[in-house]
Amino acid sequence: MNRHQVKQALLDRIVALEVGAKLPPERMLAEEFGVCRSTMTRVLADLAVEGYVSRKIGVGSFVLPRNQMMKSSPASRRVRGEVIIVYPDFFSFDIWSKVHCAEIAAMRSNRLLLNLKMQPDSDYELLFELVRECRKLEGIILASCTSFTPNVIRRLDEIGVPVVVAGEIEDIDSYRNIFCIRRNHVQSGFLKMDAVIAAGHRHIGIIPNELPTTIASRSCLRGMKDAVRRRKMRWSDIAKPVKIMENWGSSMKCAYDQTLEVMRNHPEVTALVVDTASGAAGALRALADLKLRCPEDVSIVTAFSDTVQAEFTCPRLTAVSGSTAEVMIDAAMKIIFTPGEIGSRVMLLDVELTERESLRRL
Numbered sequence: 533m534n535r536h537q538v539k540q541a542l543l544d545r546i547v548a549l550e551v552g553a554k555l556p557p558e559r560m561l562a563e564e565f566g567v568c569r570s571t572m573t574r575v576l577a578d579l580a581v582e583g584y585v586s587r588k589i590g591v592g593s594f595v596l597p598r599n600q601m602m603k604s605s606p607a608s609r610r611v612r613g614e615v616i617i618v619y620p621d622f623f624s625f626d627i628w629s630k631v632h633c634a635e636i637a638a639m640r641s642n643r644l645l646l647n648l649k650m651q652p653d654s655d656y657e658l659l660f661e662l663v664r665e666c667r668k669l670e671g672i673i674l675a676s677c678t679s680f681t682p683n684v685i686r687r688l689d690e691i692g693v694p695v696v697v698a699g700e701i702e703d704i705d706s707y708r709n710i711f712c713i714r715r716n717h718v719q720s721g722f723l724k725m726d727a728v729i730a731a732g733h734r735h736i737g738i739i740p741n742e743l744p745t746t747i748a749s750r751s752c753l754r755g756m757k758d759a760v761r762r763r764k765m766r767w768s769d770i771a772k773p774v775k776i777m778e779n780w781g782s783s784m785k786c787a788y789d790q791t792l793e794v795m796r797n798h799p800e801v802t803a804l805v806v807d808t809a810s811g812a813a814g815a816l817r818a819l820a821d822l823k824l825r826c827p828e829d830v831s832i833v834t835a836f837s838d839t840v841q842a843e844f845t846c847p848r849l850t851a852v853s854g855s856t857a858e859v860m861i862d863a864a865m866k867i868i869f870t871p872g873e874i875g876s877r878v879m880l881l882d883v884e885l886t887e888r889e890s891l892r893r894l
Contacts, residue, residue, distance in 0.1 A: 535665070538565045539575045546584050546595055555585065555593040558649075570648070570662035577646050581611065587647070611644045613670035615868060618659055620676055621649035625841075629857035630675045630698065637865045643670065656684050669693055671868030673861070685710060694871045696864040700747030704877050711867050713879045715836065715854035717748045721755025723852050723885040724805045724833045729763045732894030733803035733831065737771035737794040741787035741811035744776050749807070752835075756805065771798035787811030791818035795830070802894070803831040809841040812849050812890075827892035835883075847889035855881040 533541070542561070555561065555576075562572040576593055579585045585593045617634045619627050631647065638645035648662055663669060671694040680701070688695045689707040696711045704710055728736055738756065742749050760767050773790035777783065787806055791814065795801060806812045812834035816826060824830050826847060834842070835852040842849040859881065867874050 533565055533567060535567070535571050535575060538567055538571065539578060541565065542575060543579065543584060546579070549595045551595055551597050553595045555595070557592065568661050569658050570665055573646055573648055573662055574665045577644060581644055611668070612642045613668045614644045614646060614666045615671050615673065615865075616646045616648060616659070616662060616666070616669065617673045617675055618648045618650060619674075621651050626836075626857065627676050630673075630861055633858045633861040634673060634675075634864075637861055641865065641869070656687075660687065663691055671696065671864075673864050673868075674698060694868045696867050698860060698864070702747070707877075709871075711871075711874065711877050711879070713860055713863050713867075713881065714748065715883055716880045717751035718755040718758070720835050720852045720854075720883050721752035721757075722759045723755075723883065724835055725756040725759035726763070727850065727885055727887065727891060728803045728805055728831065728833050729759065729765065731803070731831065731891055734765070734769075735771075735798070735800045735802050736769075737773075737791075737798060737801040737804050739773065739787050739790045739794065739804050739806040739811055739815055740777070741783045741790060741814065742777055742807045752807065771801050783808055784810045784814040787814035788818045789814075791815040792822065795819070795822055795824065801830065803833070803891075806832055806834040808836055809834050809849060809851060812851075813841065813845065816845060827890050831892045832890045833885075842886070842888065845890075850886065850888045850891040852883045852885045854883040 542565070546555075556564070558572050558576060559569060562569045565572070576585065576587060580587045580593070583596060586596050587593045615634070615638055617631060619631060635645050646662060646666070648659060650656075650658070659672075669691075672688065672691070674695065674697045676698060685701060685707065689709050692709065694709055694711060696713060698713055700714055701707075701710055701712055704712055725736075740749060740753070757767050760770065771794050773793045775786070775789050775793055777786045787810075791804065794804070795818070804815055806815050812832055815832055819826055819830055826832055833850045836854055842851040842853070863879055
């Protein structure tokens with residue numbers, strides 16, 4: 533079956549369903565109709581534009597009321613272009629926020645947003661298949677992807693439209709159409725470590741609950757080392773775990789294990805510098821299991837609490853935060869729609885530290 537036949541067959545099913553009924557997952561529909569995921573992604577996107585279904589990120593596709601359905605598709609005829617957003621096939625508030633903001637930005641600019649969820653073992657062929665399905669592709673946003681290979685990046689560059697990565701790409705100047713938007717991780721690492729030292733802590737541990745091979749992790753590490761050096765301390769005195777983050781692993785579980793390791797091997801530690809807010813949640817759980825209190829026994833400073841996590845943990849987290857998902861997506865859309873006006877291929881977003889109850893001053 534071609535895409536139009538699949539669309540008509542699925543539409544025949546939809547009109548027979550109750551309002552609010554949930555459709556099977558995209559992967560199951562693709563298998564049922566004998567088509568690839570990219571084709572089904574495009575079919576569901578078309579049906580959403582035409583008012584037959586409502587797509588909710590991380591939840592599914594639902595049948596809309598009959599008075600919202602349209603036999604023809606004037607909306608789709610008015611669509612100025614298409615933008616693909618790619619993100620991992622698991623839920624996180626940060627990823628959901630980016631996708632949600634992208635949907636709003638696309639709607640306001642009269643573009644069609646195509647969502648593509650990637651599995652851990654994906655080789656990006658799904659993305660290239662979806663690209664071939666597009667008629668008016670203007671750009672691609674990679675909301676949170678780390679498993680790039682030089683060959684994948686080269687193929688993305690050769691598509692000929694702006695490809696915006698919410699993250700880092702090595703040797704980005706060697707490409708023509710690849711752009712990066714990322715927070716200033718060097719600044720983040722410096723602010724976290726400097727805050728702990730300024731509060732009087734000298735027995736400090738780090739919880740690097742992110743992949744150590746990424747530019748973000750290496751940049752954050754460089755920032756922390758800068759803070760230690762400027763405060764006339766030695767990096768060798770900082771307690772570090774042996775366990776490292778696994779690809780597509782749980783940052784919360786990783787931080788939990790790392791905190792147990794650091795505190796058992798270095799009971800003198802009075803403060804932990806944790807990579808992420810989700811990792812800080814794991815660290816808090818580990819401290820509780822060790823019968824240690826935060827901040828009375830061990831302080832915690834973390835980063836990138838763009839979500840409400842930092843405000844609703846107990847205690848509230850001292851954290852470095854960056855620009856919101858809306859700012860990042862607006863910047864990505866600007867790059868896609870007006871690439872000639874962008875002076876640099878890398879856009880760094882500044883961060884700032886907000887001190888809350890999790891940091892105790894000695």
